[in-house]
Amino acid sequence: MTNPTDTGPGGNTTETTPPKKATSSGNVKLSLPYPNDVFQYGPDESKHVIKGRKGVTLSRDDADKVRKLAELSGVQLLEEEAE
Amino acid sequence: MVNFTPRYSPDFVLTGPAQLWVQPWVFGTPAALPADTLELGGLWTSPWRAIGATKEGVTGRFSRTVQNITIEEQMTPVDQKTTAAQFTFTAQLSEDTLETIRDAYGGGTITTVAPGSGTIGKKKLVIGDELSYIAVGFETFASPRAGVTDGDPWRRLVVPKVSSAAEVETPYRRAESQRLYPVTFTSLVPISDVEIWEYNADAL
Numbered sequence: 001m002t003n004p005t006d007t008g009p010g011g012n013t014t015e016t017t018p019p020k021k022a023t024s025s026g027n028v029k030l031s032l033p034y035p036n037d038v039f040q041y042g043p044d045e046s047k048h049v050i051k052g053r054k055g056v057t058l059s060r061d062d063a064d065k066v067r068k069l070a071e072l073s074g075v076q077l078l079e080e081e082a083e
Numbered sequence: 084m085v086n087f088t089p090r091y092s093p094d095f096v097l098t099g100p101a102q103l104w105v106q107p108w109v110f111g112t113p114a115a116l117p118a119d120t121l122e123l124g125g126l127w128t129s130p131w132r133a134i135g136a137t138k139e140g141v142t143g144r145f146s147r148t149v150q151n152i153t154i155e156e157q158m159t160p161v162d163q164k165t166t167a168a169q170f171t172f173t174a175q176l177s178e179d180t181l182e183t184i185r186d187a188y189g190g191g192t193i194t195t196v197a198p199g200s201g202t203i204g205k206k207k208l209v210i211g212d213e214l215s216y217i218a219v220g221f222e223t224f225a226s227p228r229a230g231v232t233d234g235d236p237w238r239r240l241v242v243p244k245v246s247s248a249a250e251v252e253t254p255y256r257r258a259e260s261q262r263l264y265p266v267t268f269t270s271l272v273p274i275s276d277v278e279i280w281e282y283n284a285d286a287l
Contacts, residue, residue: 033106033107033130037193038192038193038194038195040194040197042199043199043202053109069197069198070197075197076132079129
């Protein structure tokens with residue numbers, strides 16, 4: 001049996017959905033599960049922001065940085081390959 | 084003295100905890116169970132989020148209110164018809180986070196600002212004026228079956244739309260108790276929309 005872990009609040013608030021396969025652009029779309037939640041990951045309030053399910057499309061490198069900041073901040077992200 | 088023992092199956096007498104998962108309800112995108120191949124206790128991926136520690140576990144309640152149909156000629160009812168039903172999960176959440184508070188207070192919006200060079204990270208919860216809808220996932224282990232050898236048998240269900248409304252009284256005590264956030268998730272979907280699944284036999 002798998003033992004629960006204490007990796008964070010609720011056990012998993014920082015995990016992300018594995019990217020879906022078989023799309024091509026190489027970019028990643030990051031969004032938030034709750035439609036009205038906001039995650040600001042940089043200094044510019046209008047630019048460096050993820051709003052709910054609308055999300056934002058980033059290069060893989062940028063997505064990695066945002067993912068790390070989200071983990072640090074206890075933010076749960078949704079992630080999928082951008083078309 | 085007559086020697087009589089009713090038939091029974093001790094393997095089906097179970098104890099043990101259950102895990103609740105939550106995710107926001109999104110119109111047109113009903114919440115789904117994880118893959119059948121996910122082992123018991125495995126991670127339900129985002130947008131599912133575990134509700135975390137509870138003081139006394141999770142309690143499921145199902146109640147059906149019935150109307151007796153009676154006739155003058157018979158003392159017992161000749162039928163019973165359902166007039167109302169309620170399906171709830173309750174727990175006392177014990178991880179004191181803004182996500183927990185939102186779950187308990189029935190909804191809200193969380194804005195998170197990541198830390199930057201010389202700036203702290205911060206998070207803001209604005210409690211919603213109105214209830215938000217969420218979906219609740221439930222997992223526990225099921226009775227052992229001869230046909231299950233690849234893993235532990237699980238029982239899972241999803242209630243695709245619930246509200247969270249309860250009187251949330253949180254004690255702030257030095258040592259008597261942890262901070263608690265009681266939640267009551269009440270199903271808002273027809274009873275027939277809730278399917279209870281069990282892992283019953285290994286793949287052939």
